Amino acid sequence: MRAAYYESNGPARAVLQVAELPAPEPGPGEVRVRIGASGINPSDVKARAGATRKIAFPRVIPHSDGAGEIDRVGAGVPEARIGERVWLWNAQYQRPFGTAADYAVVPAAQAVPLPPKLSFAEGACLGVPAMTAWHAVMLDGADALSASTILVAGGAGSVGHYAVQFAKAAGAAVIATVSSDAKAQHARAAGADHVIDCKREDVGARVKDLTGGKGVDRIIEVDLGRNAPLIAKVLAPRGTVVVYGSGGGEATIGSSFLLNAHATMKFFIVYGIDAAARGRAVAGITEALAAGRLINAVARDWPLAEIAAAHEAVEAGSLIGKAVVRP
Numbered sequence: 001m002r003a004a005y006y007e008s009n010g011p012a013r014a015v016l017q018v019a020e021l022p023a024p025e026p027g028p029g030e031v032r033v034r035i036g037a038s039g040i041n042p043s044d045v046k047a048r049a050g051a052t053r054k055i056a057f058p059r060v061i062p063h064s065d066g067a068g069e070i071d072r073v074g075a076g077v078p079e080a081r082i083g084e085r086v087w088l089w090n091a092q093y094q095r096p097f098g099t100a101a102d103y104a105v106v107p108a109a110q111a112v113p114l115p116p117k118l119s120f121a122e123g124a125c126l127g128v129p130a131m132t133a134w135h136a137v138m139l140d141g142a143d144a145l146s147a148s149t150i151l152v153a154g155g156a157g158s159v160g161h162y163a164v165q166f167a168k169a170a171g172a173a174v175i176a177t178v179s180s181d182a183k184a185q186h187a188r189a190a191g192a193d194h195v196i197d198c199k200r201e202d203v204g205a206r207v208k209d210l211t212g213g214k215g216v217d218r219i220i221e222v223d224l225g226r227n228a229p230l231i232a233k234v235l236a237p238r239g240t241v242v243v244y245g246s247g248g249g250e251a252t253i254g255s256s257f258l259l260n261a262h263a264t265m266k267f268f269i270v271y272g273i274d275a276a277a278r279g280r281a282v283a284g285i286t287e288a289l290a291a292g293r294l295i296n297a298v299a300r301d302w303p304l305a306e307i308a309a310a311h312e313a314v315e316a317g318s319l320i321g322k323a324v325v326r327p
Helices: 042-049 128-138 158-169 181-190 203-210 224-234 255-261 275-290 304-316
Strands: 002-005 017-020 030-040 065-073 085-088 103-107 111-113 149-152 173-178 194-197 216-221 235-243 264-267 298-303 322-326
Touching (some): 128 216, 158 181, 158 216, 194 203
Parallel strands (some): 149 173, 173 194, 216 235
Antiparallel strands (some): 002 017, 030 065
8 A cells, every 4th residue: 555654753854755555454343444535633743743752653654534435344343334434533543553545444433434425535624623622612511502602712723613613503602713814714614703813903802892891601722831821811700711732831820810710721632532522522523514514624635645745734834724635
């Protein structure tokens, strides 16, 4: 099979190679998927660069997200699944070989049916972003969202774009921060009631104005290191901050504010959420896809041979939507 891989950490063009490798075979409880599209997340490029962790295997085929068609099954998996169109999650989490190849093998539960009306490129947008967004929005259940106001930091990002959609579907009013006019349009298309340009506007003042001085009931936070000072300016009493990422460095939040506000802070990394939470996320995403409620934004796709350019585009941070490579 044709696959992209790296054997050491470093810049994309220095370490990524594309070559013929042996095709994997599914073991017990596994399925093999013929990959139609492989999605790239920031965590994938950081892992390749060695920014978050050092390479853990002699050879890594990157990318945890992807979509394609099951062509083989291992022992214990119904043969009826052969030919099923699926999207994948955690394909390369704690495993050496992900979706940047003609074939990928995953446990059967990590291959989720993909509605026929969705392309493989759209399916490759799900995985990390959609699961992160669902878990962040639904941590306290959908009932807690009705008539609430949520601030989605980075509402045009891959996770933020889904978070806006899930929050709106649950009945929340959504305020999204963005950093350009194009991103504002993208967040509005997802259903954001209000957008705030964090580069040109005073986010705290705008939130207070939009909420009649109360603040928001929940913050979905992509970068605690950068945005921590904003929390005391925008969070309502007894509000919740859900943190799924940080750009690095330490974050300082006034303890007096948190105590007096009776605030709650919750942290998670999507790769490590438990099986029950994972199941709820898969069910919620599946329901939304079946109802045709999700916009799955593909920024651009590249042939597998140009995977280094795709990684560089993700690192540049200029894309609106998910970067995809096609074997």
